Amino acid sequence: MAGNGDRNYLDKTLQQFESYPYPDIPIEDPLNKDVEQLYKSSLVTARYRRDKKIITDLEDCAILDVACGTGATTLQLAWANPGAKIVGVDISPESVKIAEKRLRYHGFENTEFHVLAIADLNELNQKFDLINASDVLYLLPNLALTLKQLAQVLQPDGVLRGNLHSYYQRFNYYRAQTLFQRMGLMEDNPEETELGIARGFYAALRDEVNLKATTWSSDQEKIDNDQWILMNHLFQNDKGYTLPELFDALAQSDLALVDMVDWQKWDWRKLFKEPDNLPAYLAMGLENADREEQLCFYELVQPDKRLLDFWCSHPLPSKKDFSEYWLERPLEEIIVHLHPRVENFAPFRQAILDQGKLMPLNLFHCFPFIGQDSWLDRTLLTAFYAPLLDSPQTVESLVSRYLQVRPCYPADLTPVRPEEAQDLIIGMIAEQEEWGLIMLEAGIPRF
Ligand SMILES: C[S@@+](CC[C@H](N)C(=O)[O-])C[C@H]1O[C@@H](n2cnc3c(N)ncnc32)[C@H](O)[C@@H]1O
Known part of the structure; x- marks a missing residue:
């Protein structure tokens, strides 16, 4: 089997990208308007998804953009992770030259670029908190070997984002x-x-x-x-993968799947007209299946994504879901944070703080990555998100804010009971956390 350093194999890819560096986007393009790309490129998103850890300071973090091409993904990583050191590598000298220029043009100084193949990453003598390998893994002949080479330069608690062309979709x-x-x-x-x-x-x-x-x-x-x-009809060395092939390669390279990067969109429930009313064998089979099995089911039924976009890491302790992880803790210990990419997204901030607006808001219009329509009552939305735009909040403070905003029911003016408000806010927290808009921290409030 061809190794990843195999010269003949690499040459075809190298020639293609030397003559047509990718992507062909002007250096001046700021590329920072796409909130979805920034969200997915953020180490905060990846680490919270991995182990529920909230990273607040990126100054000591190092991020590697493997096969950076002309630096579009590198620039996204730099915008998405302010303060982090950014390193870009690619086998194509022409692409690296453009990437370096792009980052300099946009004022990013804490960067390094190298003409280097994935097989030689050890030469960097560095380990990374986040490795991004975008639109490259499917070009290499041996996926498990490539993943192993990437794992060697991944910090013990780091996260690797990779993606593969979907065989079924393409x-x-x-x-x-x-x-x-x-x-x-x-x-x-x-x-x-x-x-x-x-x-x-x-x-x-x-x-x-x-x-x-x-x-x-x-x-x-x-x-x-x-x-x-x-990049489609005449793509040298392009290969399509299925999820079982990915899971197999991860196992061979001692890496564990964290989740799909667009996990909100890989929900088998969304495939059915009435997900709560399925034949018992189907409902039980799907509910009880493990995550990988559910993903494989989705892939076979609805292969609608060009990329199988995933995060993986060195093996991690088993992940708990919201109810196991949080609801067994006393409420006063739970602190709710806004994801920084949500907090800094101006149209969302404006929509929340605009006092004149009464109509429900569809969060999907602000954050397409949540993958579904989500019309939210403006009172609940504002009561919940306005204080979070200022600072992290305890559950208690969110409940009391809601009660201040909506002390009684409009039809007969009976008071809203604190337990009712609390149930509503907890439901909202569970949903917004699953969509990735908020993050939870257990601890004594520090503010
Ligand atoms: C489709 S481009 C993707 C560029 C960038 N990651 C993006 O998503 O915009 C693929 C890039 O992978 C680089 N590449 C291919 N094989 C490589 C290898 N073994 N080591 C490093 N770079 C490689 C190519 O030179 C090319 O720039």
Whole structure:
């Protein structure tokens, strides 16, 4: 089997990215508007998902962007983790040059860049709190070996984010790639001639022919975009994976799955019309299945994501869910924090603090990563989130705030009882924590 340092194998990938560094985005583009990308790139998100630890100071943290390309992901990591040291590596010198320029242009000084292959990461003599390996793992011939090489430079409590192309979601592109391999377009590095042949081939096909209907576009801008074709139809060494293959590779490399990065969207309940009214064998089977089994079920039923985007880490103690972890503690010990990427997102802040607004708010419009519509009553939303925008809160203080805002029921003016308010706030905490908007800390209030 080819090792990851295998020169012939790497050469094809290297040639492709030397001639077309990825992504082709102007250096001046700030790339920091996408709250979803910032949220997913944040070490705070990953560590809380791993072990419920809230990281507040990133000054001593080091983050590695493996296969950084032209630095778009590196810049996202820098915006998402203020104060952390950022290191970028890639085998393509041209890409590294652009990445370095990009970070400098945006004023990030605490950075380092190296032309380096994943197989040689040990040469950095450093370990990292967060490793990001975006859109690269599926290009290497031996996934378990690659993961092992990454694990060697991961701190004992660090988190590795990786992603793989989904075999089921991209199945049609793999057909196109196989065809273009047979046509000889991918023997050498695909360039203008090969791009022209691919475009000509699709133009000649009838629109309703399956390959064209599933892998081509009617959008002329897309068709004219070399990178779209190179990263899909003519992608050298591209390989699709399934979740069982990923889990197998993690096991072989002594790493444990933390969760999918878009865990909110991998919910089997959302696949059913009436999830609370399923045949018993199905409901019990799914409820009792372990997390990996539930994810595999979802993948087979609804392979709608291009990437299997995951966090993993060195093996971790078994994770408890909200009720096991928090509800067995006295309420006065639980402190609720806002996730910093939520707190700093100006449109959300504005929506919460705007006194004139009474209509319910759909949190999904602010935070698409929660993966579902979530219309929330404005009174509850404001009573809950306005104090959190100021500082972390105890559960008690959130309950008393709610009672101040809504002391009685509007229909008959009977008072809202403290136990009712408490149940409502606890329900809200459980839901918002599962979506990842708030984080909980156990401890004596420090403020
Ligand atoms: C599709 S690009 C992804 C760039 C960036 N991570 C992103 O998501 O925007 C893949 C990158 O992986 C780099 N690459 C491929 N194999 C590599 C290896 N073995 N070691 C380091 N970099 C590699 C390529 O040079 C290319 O820049």
